[in-house]
Amino acid sequence: MSAPAVAPASITEAVPAAVPAAPPASPAVASPASPLSRVLSRDNSSPVLRDLNTAPSKEGTMVVNMGPQHPSTHGVLRLLLELDGEVVVRSKPVIGYLHTGMEKTGETLTFLQGPTNVTRMDYASPLFNELVFCMATEELLGLEIPPRAVWIRMLLCELNRMSSHLLFQATNGMDIGAVSMMLYGWREREEVLRLLEKITGLRMNHNYIRPGGVAADLPDGWQQDTLGVCDLVEPRLEEYDTLLTGQPIWRERLQGVGAISTDECLALGVTGPILRSTGYAWDLRRNMGYLAYDEVEFDVLCGSFGDCFDRYAIRLNEIRESIRIVRQIVEKIPLGDYRTQDKKITPPPRARIDESMEALIHHFKIFTEGFKVPEGEVYTAVESPRGELGCYLVSDGSSKPMRLHIRAPSFVNLQTLPYMMEGALVADAVAIISSVDPIMGEVDR
Amino acid sequence: MEDPNHSDTHEASAAQVGDHPEASEAYGVPMVQVRGQLVLHPSRADLLDLAATLKADGFVQCVDLCAVDYLTHPQRQGLPADVSAERFEMVACFISHGSQSAPAPRRLRARVQVPQDDPVLPSLCDVYPGVENMEREIYDMFGIVFENHPDMSRILMPDEWDGHPLRRDYAVGQVPVQFKGAPS
Numbered sequence: 056m057s058a059p060a061v062a063p064a065s066i067t068e069a070v071p072a073a074v075p076a077a078p079p080a081s082p083a084v085a086s087p088a089s090p091l092s093r094v095l096s097r098d099n100s101s102p103v104l105r106d107l108n109t110a111p112s113k114e115g116t117m118v119v120n121m122g123p124q125h126p127s128t129h130g131v132l133r134l135l136l137e138l139d140g141e142v143v144v145r146s147k148p149v150i151g152y153l154h155t156g157m158e159k160t161g162e163t164l165t166f167l168q169g170p171t172n173v174t175r176m177d178y179a180s181p182l183f184n185e186l187v188f189c190m191a192t193e194e195l196l197g198l199e200i201p202p203r204a205v206w207i208r209m210l211l212c213e214l215n216r217m218s219s220h221l222l223f224q225a226t227n228g229m230d231i232g233a234v235s236m237m238l239y240g241w242r243e244r245e246e247v248l249r250l251l252e253k254i255t256g257l258r259m260n261h262n263y264i265r266p267g268g269v270a271a272d273l274p275d276g277w278q279q280d281t282l283g284v285c286d287l288v289e290p291r292l293e294e295y296d297t298l299l300t301g302q303p304i305w306r307e308r309l310q311g312v313g314a315i316s317t318d319e320c321l322a323l324g325v326t327g328p329i330l331r332s333t334g335y336a337w338d339l340r341r342n343m344g345y346l347a348y349d350e351v352e353f354d355v356l357c358g359s360f361g362d363c364f365d366r367y368a369i370r371l372n373e374i375r376e377s378i379r380i381v382r383q384i385v386e387k388i389p390l391g392d393y394r395t396q397d398k399k400i401t402p403p404p405r406a407r408i409d410e411s412m413e414a415l416i417h418h419f420k421i422f423t424e425g426f427k428v429p430e431g432e433v434y435t436a437v438e439s440p441r442g443e444l445g446c447y448l449v450s451d452g453s454s455k456p457m458r459l460h461i462r463a464p465s466f467v468n469l470q471t472l473p474y475m476m477e478g479a480l481v482a483d484a485v486a487i488i489s490s491v492d493p494i495m496g497e498v499d500r
Numbered sequence: 501m502e503d504p505n506h507s508d509t510h511e512a513s514a515a516q517v518g519d520h521p522e523a524s525e526a527y528g529v530p531m532v533q534v535r536g537q538l539v540l541h542p543s544r545a546d547l548l549d550l551a552a553t554l555k556a557d558g559f560v561q562c563v564d565l566c567a568v569d570y571l572t573h574p575q576r577q578g579l580p581a582d583v584s585a586e587r588f589e590m591v592a593c594f595i596s597h598g599s600q601s602a603p604a605p606r607r608l609r610a611r612v613q614v615p616q617d618d619p620v621l622p623s624l625c626d627v628y629p630g631v632e633n634m635e636r637e638i639y640d641m642f643g644i645v646f647e648n649h650p651d652m653s654r655i656l657m658p659d660e661w662d663g664h665p666l667r668r669d670y671a672v673g674q675v676p677v678q679f680k681g682a683p684s
Contacts (some may be wrong), residue, residue, distance in 0.1 A: 094629040097650045105651040151656040158641075159665055163672055194535055321560045324630025337597060342605050430577050433535055434564065434593050434609060445564050447591060451573040458666075462564040462593075470633055499656055 061384040090318040091473055102477035104135050104145040113139050121484075123152045129226065130495035132488065134472070136481070143476045143484055148469045153499040159460030165425030166192050169456065171262045172447075177460055178259055180219040182211045182251075183439040184461070185264035186498075190345070190435040191448040192266040195428050198400065201392040202347075203266035209346045210281070210384045211254065211263065212437075213377040217288065218247040220370045220377075223492045224295060227367060231308050233299060245289050250284050254279070265425075267401050268394025278385050285378045292374060296411035300368065309364035313475035313487035316361060323474070324467045327442025328369045329491065333361035339438035351383045363490040370492070373440075375398040402424050425454030432458075441465050441492060464498040503644035508605040527553050529610075530580040541583045544621060547612055551592075551627040558599025558672060565592050565634035567614070567642045571668040579611075588614035588644060590621060593630075597645060614644055623649040 072109045093102060097114045107118065121134035131152035137145040148322040161172050173188045174181040186208055193200060225240020253274055255263035263270045315325075317333040330337055338346040338355040353376045358365025394401050401446045403414035403419045420426075438447040445462030468491055475487045524531050527550055529542040543551045551562070568589045570576055579585055590612045598605050614621060614626055623646035624631045635646045636655040643664035646652055654661060 089523075091629075095626065101650075103651075151654075151658070154656040156665055159670075159672060197535075322629045324561050324563060326561075326563070326627065342597070343607075351632075429532065430612075431577065432568075432591075433536065434607070436563070436607075443563055445593065447564065447566055447593070449568050451576070457570075457573055458566075458568045460566040460568075462566075466637075467563075467630060468632060471628060 057153065059378060063242060081085055089200075090316060091322055093240050093320045094319055094475075099145075102145050104137050104473070106197045107135070111137060111144070113144055115139065116144055128492055129488065132493060133497075134470075134484070134488075136484065137478075138326065138481065141480050141482075143481065145480050146473045146476050146484070148472050150495070150498050151468065153495045154497070156460065161456055163455065165454045166266055166428055166456065167425050168240055169459065170265055171260075171496040173459075173461060174260045174262055174495065175445070176178075176365055176463065176500050177439065177441070177465070177494045179222050180214040180215050180440050181260050181493050182208075182264060183437055183444050185262065186212060187435055187437045187439075187444050187461070188448070188459075189264050190437070191433050191446040192292045192428060194433045195431050195448060196266070196452050196487040197429070198397065200268050200395055200452060201393055202389045203391040204393050204395075205347050206384055206388040206433070207269050207273060207393060208264055209348070209351075210273075210388065210424060211251070211261075211269075213380045213384070214247055214251060214281070214284075216377045217374050217381075217441050218244045218251070220374045221247065221288075223440075224367075224374075225491045227290045227486075227492075228299065230485050235307065236295070236299060238447040239291065239298075240287065243288050246284050247286055247445070249434075253280060265394070267397065268392070270394075272393040275323055281385055282443070285381055289378055295371060300371070303468065305423040306364065308483075308486060309490075310362060311360070312363045312479060312483045313490055314362040315471055315475050319474055320361070320471070323470050325442065325471055327439070327464055327468065328366050328373070329361075329468055329471060331356060332358040332365035332369055339436060339443060343436075345435075345437060350387065351380050353380050363486050404483055427452060427454050428456075436462070439464055440496075441494065441497075442468060443465075461497075461500060463500060465491075465493040465495075466500075468500045469493055469498060502630050527557075528662065530583060532578065532580055534578055538606075538608050539578070540608060541580055542610055542612055544614065546613060547610070548624070548627070550610065551624050554608065557625050558602065559594040559598045560597055561595050562628035562631050563593050563595050565590065565631045565638065566617045566622070567591070567638045567644055567666075569642060569666065569668045583613060586613040587616035588619060588642060590614055590626070590644065619644040620647060620648050621645070625649055640664065643667070 076144055094438050116137050116139045117256040119136045119138055121136055123131040133149040133152065135142055135147045135149060157172055157176055161169060164172055169188050170185040173184040176408045178182050181248025221240050221244040225237045228240060252258045254277060315333060317335045320330045334357050335356050336357045339357050356372050358371045398417050402418050407414040408418055428450040430450055432449040434445060434447045436443050442464030444464055447460040448456055449458040451457040472487065472491060476484050478485060526540065529540050529550060531538060531540050533574065554576055568591060570589060571587055574585055576585060592610045594608045596606050621644055623635055632650065633655060635649055636653060638644050639646060640654040640657050641654055641664055
């Protein structure tokens with residue numbers, strides 16, 4: 056396309072107060088009497104197809120199964136759709152096809168092994184899982200981690216947010232029919248993953264953030280590599296704008312599709328880009344700061360219509376915000392330890408094991424028995440690319456968690472699907488699933 | 501920790517070492533402060549009223565709902581003196597994005613004791629519709645039934661599954677490894 060890129064009109068800078076969302080642009084959604092009547096409804100007027108045996112809300116509808124092998128369902132999401140011709144009347148997401156009992160597995164692994172397990176939940180943003188688990192463990196230990204470790208964690212998380220949102224751009228483009236976008240999105244994501252591989256040793260499932268700090272210091276020359284990735288991705292985002300944002304077909308497919316209101320989002324427990332797309336500026340990094348997010352500058356982006364286009368534009372521009380944060384981190388990151396020097400938690404350096412019996416014992420104890428964590432329970436939360444990622448951790452005083460629960464944002468966000476899909480076409484249903492950006496590994500755990 | 505508001509972590513964990521932490525009352529139910537986080541201990545009967553009160557007080561979302569099985573660790577710390585420990589606990593995390601009376605965002609957690617022989621709780625779906633999936637997950641994983649829930653069915657396990665996997669007496673699936681000559 057030769058037309059200049061059009062900046063997304065609905066994206067504005069964050070405002071501290073909640074702005075009520077504009078009425079949905081979709082003509083198919085009738086304005087409900089009360090803002091919450093749809094989510095509170097339990098009879099067959101509810102858009103959620105809870106029971107197949109209830110009478111259809113309309114004459115002549117048909118219940119169709121979609122997934123779990125459908126390519127647009129991001130893995131193994133299955134949907135029951137009650138269709139009136141091409142229009143979705145009621146629907147229900149059916150999940151559990153990727154359930155592997157990771158919370159149960161977490162009870163059999165020590166706190167040091169824990170990140171290996173949780174990192175596989177949200178496989179598109181594994182570092183956030185590791186972060187939230189480690190923050191919970193450290194809260195129970197009453198452990199303060201060195202400032203450099205805090206900043207390394209922040210750097211890794213923002214790089215991971217970039218790769219996760221780039222993956223969204225790729226799959227979203229593919230779902231809607233912009234297949235070339237899929238190639239571009241994967242291409243840029245791979246650049247970020249290559250950097251993550253250089254830092255952590257692995258493209259995905261890093262097990263890099265550990266209780267007490269991170270696994271290793273940043274490698275030599277990481278500044279150039281990191282800035283190189285930023286410089287590479289940033290102009291590519293302009294190309295995405297040219298390719299998609301201002302393109303009439305793209306806008307036609309997304310604008311006014313799958314609109315949802317702020318009230319409904321809040322009632323359904325929705326967080327992250329979906330909540331922000333309704334014009335409600337809520338971001339844990341800003342509102343309930345953790346790590347060192349109060350020391351970097353960034354904007355919380357929000358939309359105004361809560362439709363698929365706003366969700367697309369927010370994620371695209373959040374990549375830009377992450378690049379902005381990463382550049383500040385490269386500038387400001389302090390020197391020092393990358394993990395705590397508490398010998399009960401951090402294994403000794405390899406060289407010490409050869410010369411010190413004490414070090415050998417510590418090393419052996421940490422990797423066989425694990426370190427003991429004081430009894431207690433704690434809930435911590437971080438802002439993952441999909442919303443509030445929480446970890447509720449219970450310790451009985453041993454070296455393994457008694458209960459590990461991950462509050463997965465996708466699991467909760469999926470509840471919006473029936474509300475977004477009500478009155479939409481089947482083709483739009485694909486765009487709507489994509490705009491929720493669910494990661495099924497995290498949904499089913 | 502990283503959060504400057506939680507700088508009193510060490511004092512909080514020190515205070516928690518005692519049998520019963522310092523208990524006060526909030527919203528008509530016992531409340532304790534653990535590691536800078538506020539934890540309410542409502543009874544089952546108080547839960548619905550508490551949720552409605554919290555919602556009216558600016559706690560716009562119930563962000564998380566999960567259960568814990570204390571079968572192997574019945575005598576846990578952190579409970580107020582007048583709350584008797586039961587096998588199951590349901591934990592609900594509420595979040596306020598800031599209200600007129602308290603402009604700073606804050607979190608609140610409620611721990612509800614659920615006895616083993618009567619694992620039933622009132623559903624919070626009418627107050628916080630977003631807990632629908634989470635209550636189904638608790639039912640699926642722990643067998644705690646939520647009354648007045650719109651769709652009380654399994655969510656992660658197959659419908660015909662037997663048992664509730666996250667209970668502590670539900671065995672972890674494993675393939676037995678046999679070594680030569682070892683007694684099996």
